[in-house]
Amino acid sequence: MTDLDPSFWLPALTVLSSLLPGVAISALPEERHRTRTALNLAGALAKLVLVGVMLLGIERGASYETRLPLVAGLDLVLHARALPMLFVTLSALLWLLTTVYAIGYLEGSPNRARFFGAFSVCVSATTGVALAGSLLTFVVFYELLTLATYPLVVHRGTPEALRAGRVYLAYTLGGGALVLVASVWLHALAGPFDFVEGGAADLRMIDRGALTAIFALLIAGLGVKTALVPLHGWLPVAMVAPAPVSALLHAVAVVKAGAFGVVRVVYDVFGIGLCADLGVTRPLALLAAATILWGSVRALHQDELKRRLAYSTVSQVSYVVLGVAVAGPMATIGGLVHLVHQGLMKITLFFCAGNLAETLEVHRVSQLRGVGRRMPLTMAAFTVAALGMIGVPPLAGFVSKWFLGLGAIDVGEVWVVPVLVGSSLLNAAYFLPIVRAAWFEEPAGPWPADHAPGRLDAPWLLLGPPLVTAALTLLVGLFAASPLSPLDWCRLIVLREYGP
Amino acid sequence: MPEPVVVAVTAPLALALAASLLGGRRGRWPGLLAAAAVVAAVALLTRDVVAHGPVRHQVGGWGAPLGIDLFVDGLALLFLWLSAGVGAAATVYATAYFHDDEAAGAFWPAWLTLWGGLQAVFVTADLFNAYVGLELLGLAAVALVALGGGRAIGAATRYLLVSMLGSLLYLLGVALLYAAHGTLDLSRLAAAAGEDGLERAALAAMLAGLLFKTAIVPLHAWLPPAHADAPGPASAVLSALVVKATLYLALRLWTALPGLATAGWLVGALGAAAVLWGGLHALRAPRLKLLVAYSTVGQLGYVLLAFPLLPSSAAVAGAAYQALAHGVAKAALFLAASTVLRAAGGDRLDDLRGLGHRLPVTAVAFGLAGASIVGLPPSGGFVAKWLLLTAAVRAGAWWVVLVIALGGLLAAAYVLRVVGRSLAPAHAGAPPLKAPRRLEWTALALALASVALGLVAAWPLALLEGLAP
Incomplete structure (x- = not known):
């Protein structure tokens, strides 16, 4: 009687906890603000509770799996194991914070029902991507994510936003088609299989040429959302979306879905051993390294703050891919933990950029002089996250880079170390001028909005979320070694991945 | 009885x-x-x-x-x-x-x-x-x-x-x-x-x-x-x-009657031409209902693409499921488009701006059914595409794979012509639209069914089994 077993339905409920409110919100009339907010927060809290229950269960060795037949002998599988939980926890937590932020950010603007509906569906798709227990399930939610994100990107309805939406869909649907073809091909050769730690066992029987081609197709397809160079062009264009959307896109939803897909393909479809045998890990690592450097170089030249952050994302997300591709236990820990750390830091930066734009109409780096005195709390959060990105100890980014570097040396890939150092220098070169100008320079003129002394920089709905994520950036770095920290959880994952 | x-x-x-x-x-x-x-x-x-x-x-x-x-x-x-x-x-x-x-x-x-x-x-x-x-x-x-x-x-x-x-x-x-x-x-x-x-x-x-x-x-x-x-x-x-x-x-x-099995590639080639030709014309159609009609030309091509792959069970299932999924989604699209035509008195694509506001239920119906036509999961169109791709890969017919992939992108492009305009703000002074509820909701019901076909595919596909060897 698996159907009546609560553990059977837990993963599905986790997806539905945001999907059902999303559908209800879309159907709600525009002016029902209170009901909408209540639905939103209820869904976000329910998801956190469900995630908490599963986390505790998994720590004690339980496992949760929802399995429904879908097509041609393949099932829709959602399973909660150590690796999926890493991503689900991140997305559940940041969804709650971003929802709070978005409620404040969009106050009084039109089309909020549509916005929050799509937003919730987007989070559901991300949750599905995270919990997907098979390639088919992954593809289903990966494409649903594309679909749900489109209305968010074009939310403002300006010609520029519509153009960004077209570019976004052209890239992501193209990538989706590659992933689809590769998945069908792999299933046609190998029959049904699930995501399994260490890779699906039957794959070794298959022709190596076909396997390499499938791997290349999958990476090319997933590389679009991961924004691997040269498939990153959509990400800076999609910047026209409202700040909470950018925050979610860059920290949790789209780029992370791509990076997580790469992790799944390498570890749970092919298996790291087979990938090494096929000789595909080295090219993937080189591609990631090139992306890390190129993204940072491009970020240097952007005056528009959100564009600079976007190129920074291009660079930072590839740390995850690099960690996976370098393929030692330590580097894998570094890559996986960066999935969480980058999310916390980048969402902070985007929240802050949104606050600057909302309160002071500051959109460009060159307008940031002296802004620290006008908006001290916002800029404090920004500074913590920026320093974390650079990799200053003891912040989150340092921990990721430390493990990545050590792991690379561990397996003899010493070339990775200069890449990390170079990237850190570039990060410093594009973040530190912002920090310096904000705190140590005089403003160019009076700020547009009046400011009563003793008041907060911005409404608390806009200020709370970045302060929380900035604090987390500090805490996950400081307490990296304590149990149930992201780092500790990544150790657990790696133990199961590389273990006997 | x-x-x-x-x-x-x-x-x-x-x-x-x-x-x-x-x-x-x-x-x-x-x-x-x-x-x-x-x-x-x-x-x-x-x-x-x-x-x-x-x-x-x-x-x-x-x-x-x-x-x-x-x-x-x-x-x-x-x-x-x-x-x-x-x-x-x-x-x-x-x-x-x-x-x-x-x-x-x-x-x-x-x-x-x-x-x-x-x-x-x-x-x-x-x-x-x-x-x-x-x-x-x-x-x-x-x-x-x-x-x-x-x-x-x-x-x-x-x-x-x-x-x-x-x-x-x-x-x-x-x-x-x-x-x-x-x-x-x-x-x-x-x-x-x-x-x-x-x-x-x-x-x-x-x-x-x-x-x-x-x-x-x-x-x-x-x-x-x-x-x-x-x-x-x-x-x-x-x-x-x-x-x-x-x-x-x-x-x-x-x-x-497998007498013509060797000519399957010919039917398949005609299907490929239909997928591309119909898609390209839908991209250029000036009116909504014409766009939807050209989409039919293209979508029928997918069924023909299965002929060179017959009698594999995946090809039979793919062809049948494509016919089913397309039918439900296309009916939803035509009903939605006809509601727009009747409410607005015209269906020129440029007049569709702000449709998301002006006829929300119909716009959602069009979007959902459109997703099935594109073959995005979880929809009936996706299941059909998966089956057809599986049959093509097993038979080594890479040209079919390519056509299916290209056809999906073309479909996305022409559906986006409508959806993009729906999400944009309406022209200044565009009158609000009114349509009888029954018109709007029947289209939505079919659109939801076209999505549901992707989730409950196991059941209709089980019915099909036993037909092909």
Whole structure:
């Protein structure tokens, strides 16, 4: 009687906890603000509770799996194991914070029902991507994510936003088609299989040429959302979306879905051993390294703050891919933990950029002089996250880079170390001028909005979320070694991945 | 109690007569009754097939070769469900669509006759009875197109000519087969089938006639104007159901009589041309209903792409599921587009800005059904695409894989033309739109069904199993 077993339905409920409110919100009339907010927060809290229950269960060795037949002998599988939980926890937590932020950010603007509906569906798709227990399930939610994100990107309805939406869909649907073809091909050769730690066992029987081609197709397809160079062009264009959307896109939803897909393909479809045998890990690592450097170089030249952050994302997300591709236990820990750390830091930066734009109409780096005195709390959060990105100890980014570097040396890939150092220098070169100008320079003129002394920089709905994520950036770095920290959880994952 | 399989065919025909006697908008009552009867009959039939396997029924107890034999298996059931579901939705839609007695008075008898002919094609065991069904539905379909008036009269005339020509070719093939084997019962023919030239010629004539009536590229030019200019509910059933009847017969012939198997690549190539050609034209169509009609040309191409891959079970399932998913999604698109046309008084693409505000339910219906047409998961279109891709990869037919991938991107591009405009702000001074609720919600119901087909695919696909080796 698996159907009546609560553990059977837990993963599905986790997806539905945001999907059902999303559908209800879309159907709600525009002016029902209170009901909408209540639905939103209820869904976000329910998801956190469900995630908490599963986390505790998994720590004690339980496992949760929802399995429904879908097509041609393949099932829709959602399973909660150590690796999926890493991503689900991140997305559940940041969804709650971003929802709070978005409620404040969009106050009084039109089309909020549509916005929050799509937003919730987007989070559901991300949750599905995270919990997907098979390639088919992954593809289903990966494409649903594309679909749900489109209305968010074009939310403002300006010609520029519509153009960004077209570019976004052209890239992501193209990538989706590659992933689809590769998945069908792999299933046609190998029959049904699930995501399994260490890779699906039957794959070794298959022709190596076909396997390499499938791997290349999958990476090319997933590389679009991961924004691997040269498939990153959509990400800076999609910047026209409202700040909470950018925050979610860059920290949790789209780029992370791509990076997580790469992790799944390498570890749970092919298996790291087979990938090494096929000789595909080295090219993937080189591609990631090139992306890390190129993204940072491009970020240097952007005056528009959100564009600079976007190129920074291009660079930072590839740390995850690099960690996976370098393929030692330590580097894998570094890559996986960066999935969480980058999310916390980048969402902070985007929240802050949104606050600057909302309160002071500051959109460009060159307008940031002296802004620290006008908006001290916002800029404090920004500074913590920026320093974390650079990799200053003891912040989150340092921990990721430390493990990545050590792991690379561990397996003899010493070339990775200069890449990390170079990237850190570039990060410093594009973040530190912002920090310096904000705190140590005089403003160019009076700020547009009046400011009563003793008041907060911005409404608390806009200020709370970045302060929380900035604090987390500090805490996950400081307490990296304590149990149930992201780092500790990544150790657990790696133990199961590389273990006997 | 009458056999459900007989009711499924005769109820719409008998009620067509009632509708023409009642006349005017009163025809909606026999229409609704027919919808209830068809849905109930198909449900009972499904129960029988699930319990006892394929059903064969001899009308009046005469039996082949003298009497009329009806035969229903999983494949037939899939198409019967398509016809029942879309037909019922179009019926409900039509009850709120027609204002004046004259149009309604012509619509109801024609539509119910068409429905009966359609059901007859899906349940027939015999190639000549299929011809009778095809003629019945073909003539009724022409009448439905002509109801559009104006531009539609020309389209209807062309449609009539194409339809007659296709039927003649099919009948020629049927006569040749009868001369060779003395029977037209499909299962007897399958047992007696040989490889001689006459039989191949017969099959070629029949398939050519069927594909002609299916608007295969390059013989497709009659379809877009005919489907676009017909009245709303008629557009939906023409695009979703009528072209499926001929495809169904082609699929049946091909799997039962493999004499033409070597020519599969030719049909496949025509399908590939249709996918690309239809997609490109939909990208350039200036009007919403024309865009949706060109999309039909392209989507039918996917079914043809399966022919070179037959008789693999994935190809049969893919072709059937594509026909089903496309039918439901396309009916939703046409109903939604017709609601827009009626509410706004025009359907030029540039006037669609702000549709998301002005007719939200219809815009959502269009978006959801559009996602299924593109083949995005979780929708029926995705399942169909997955099956077709699987069949293509297993057969090593990489060109089919490429066409399916390109076709999906083309479809995304033309659906986006509509969805992008819907999400943009309306032109200043654009009037608010109003549409009867029944029009908006029937389109949405079909759109939701097209998505649901992706989630419950295991069940209809289980029905299909046992058809192909």
